[in-house]
Amino acid sequence: GAVVSQHPSWVICKSGTSVKIECRSLDFQATTMFWYRQFPKQSLMLMATSNEGSKATYEQGVEKDKFLINHASLTLSTLTVTSAHPEDSSFYICSATSTGDNQPQHFGDGTRLSIL
Amino acid sequence: AQSVAQPEDQVNVAEGNPLTVKCTYSVSGNPYLFWYVQYPNRGLQFLLKYITGDNLVKGSYGFEAEFNKSQTSFHLKKPSALVSDSALYFCAVRDVGDYKLSFGAGTTVTVRA
Numbered sequence: 380g381a382v383v384s385q386h387p388s389w390v391i392c393k394s395g396t397s398v399k400i401e402c403r404s405l406d407f408q409a410t411t412m413f414w415y416r417q418f419p420k421q422s423l424m425l426m427a428t429s430n431e432g433s434k435a436t437y438e439q440g441v442e443k444d445k446f447l448i449n450h451a452s453l454t455l456s457t458l459t460v461t462s463a464h465p466e467d468s469s470f471y472i473c474s475a476t477s478t479g480d481n482q483p484q485h486f487g488d489g490t491r492l493s494i495l
Numbered sequence: 496a497q498s499v500a501q502p503e504d505q506v507n508v509a510e511g512n513p514l515t516v517k518c519t520y521s522v523s524g525n526p527y528l529f530w531y532v533q534y535p536n537r538g539l540q541f542l543l544k545y546i547t548g549d550n551l552v553k554g555s556y557g558f559e560a561e562f563n564k565s566q567t568s569f570h571l572k573k574p575s576a577l578v579s580d581s582a583l584y585f586c587a588v589r590d591v592g593d594y595k596l597s598f599g600a601g602t603t604v605t606v607r608a
Contacts, residue, residue, distance in 0.1 A: 385538065411594060422585065422598045423539075472538050476594075481546040483529055484596060486538035 382406050383475050385487025393495055394465060400458045400490045402473030409475035412456040413484060414448060417470045429456050463494045497522045499588050501599035509607055514576040516602045518569045518586030528569040529587040529596070530560055539585060545569060556580070576606045 382405040390398055402412060411430050415423040429435040429450035437443050445467075447459040456475075460467055470491055474484040498521045508514050520526055527546055531539035543554025550562045560571045569586060586599040 381541075383538070413596075420601075420603075422600050425595060428594065470536075474539075481527060481544070483541050483544050485541060486531070488538040489536065491536065 381485040383409075383473065383485045383487040385473050385490055387490060388488060389491045389493075391493045391495065392463065395462055396494075398460045398463055398492060400460075400471055400473070400492075402456045402458070402475065402487050404454045404475045404477075404485070407475075407477050407485075408453040409456070410453065410478045411476050412450055413474045413476075414446070414456075414458050415472045415474070417472060417489070419470075423472065426458075460492065463492070465494045468492055468494045497526075497588050497590050497593070497597045499586050499597050499599040501584075501586055501602045503602050504600070505603045505605065507605045507607065508576050510578050511575050514571075514573040514580065514604065514606070516571040516584050516586075516604060518571065518599060519567050520569060520586070520588040521567065522588055522590045525591045526569075527589050527591065528560075528562065530554065530558070530569075530571050531585045531587065533583045533585065533601075542571070576604075578606050578608050580604060581606045 384403045386401045414426045417423050426441045427435045427437045429448050431450050431453050435448035450456040472489040474486045476482050476484045500519045529544045530542040533539050543552050545552045545562045553559045558573050584602045587596045589596050
């Protein structure tokens with residue numbers, strides 16, 4: 380149980396393109412979803428937290444207009460990287476958790492984004 | 496504020512030997528502690544958690560961790576390591592009532608045959 384599916388797993392696109400990444404909880408209702416960014420051989424950096432039906436909460440230094448997050452249902456959250464540039468190239472990982480203070484976050488397999 | 500320290504960037508062990516990955520934490524209240532493993536180009540896989548109760552927690556793939564409140568530690572252990580355990584391991588903590596996880600920097604484990 381507790382499977383999180385993230386799609387696509389790999390994206391290569393030209394500078395200026397907008398890219399949408401989907402994160403789905405397959406067998407549980409995800410009241411809260413998280414989006415992380417990970418640089419090579421580094422830890423995860425939390426970008427934003429989203430709760431179903433409400434606006435995402437962004438961490439300090441993360442541009443809201445650059446990284447659009449939508450959490451329209453209890454099983455789906457999307458991250459759109461708008462007008463992507465080479466510096467946005469990174470590994471993006473989503474996670475989801477259900478209601479309950481002691482529930483762990485369950486992670487997707489990540490999306491490798493490469494902007495040319 | 497909450498934080499996690501993983502003092503070792505790398506741990507190298509021979510297959511069949513015990514494996515320990517160290518983690519210390521800092522929280523203002525009672526901690527919820529987690530261990531995750533990451534394989535190359537993959538997301539994080541949940542291994543185990545400590546919420547309350549027994550200090551020794553057993554998790555997936557033969558891993559266990561011991562919560563030590565006085566030393567504020569939560570070291571990950573496996574009695575007999577396998578080559579397939581070679582991966583990047585993250586310790587994470589969150590305070591009771593806080594939904595955000597704080598991750599350690601990660602420890603790369605290499606198990607040689």
